[in-house]
Amino acid sequence: MRVRKTAQDRAGDILVAALGLFQRHGYAEVQIEHIRAATGLSRGGFYHHFGSKAAVLQALVDQEQSALAKAAGPDLLALLRIGSGYRTAPPGVEASLSVPEDVTLYLGYLERAQDSHLAPLIEEALQRGGDLPMPAPHAAQIFLAVNHRITRQVLTGAWTRGEALSFTRSALLGCEAMLHRPGLFAPALDALEDGD
Structure with missing residues (x-):
């Protein structure tokens, strides 16, 4: 049957x-x-x-970001830990991209999926931490913009792994200063040091 x-x-x-x-x-x-x-x-x-095949790619990207959001919840350190798991995790759909136009398509889908699934969680996590020097939605968008920049540079081959890790360290320290929360990302920064 x-x-x-x-x-x-x-x-x-x-x-x-x-x-x-x-x-x-x-x-x-x-x-x-x-x-x-x-x-x-x-x-x-x-x-x-x-x-279309592009619609399949979009659905896969959305599925990955939805799973990341569910796994991390409104916890910035969990989001960073799980989200940077690409260093040791099996490759996702992004590893299958070799043509610049496909990378560009993927990055657009990734940005929309992260805005949908991750931005609200980042906002919630930031609001839980107390007073912010700016609206939480703005801080969340800055956080995601930095992440998009790193992802773009890595996927287009513009940065080596070492360059991406170096920029990530600087970006996390910059976000701590911007948010007036020194040490906020200390565990993530320590993990980056251990990952070298």
């Missing part, structure tokens, strides 16, 4: 298959036909869930 899957389960199957294909072959090399064949869906079945 064939089990009928829900639309959400079917979409989840597509994302799992696509991520596996992207990681093995690279995002640029995978076509919708490859994803469709890996899931056993018809063309119509695939397009019912995703209108």
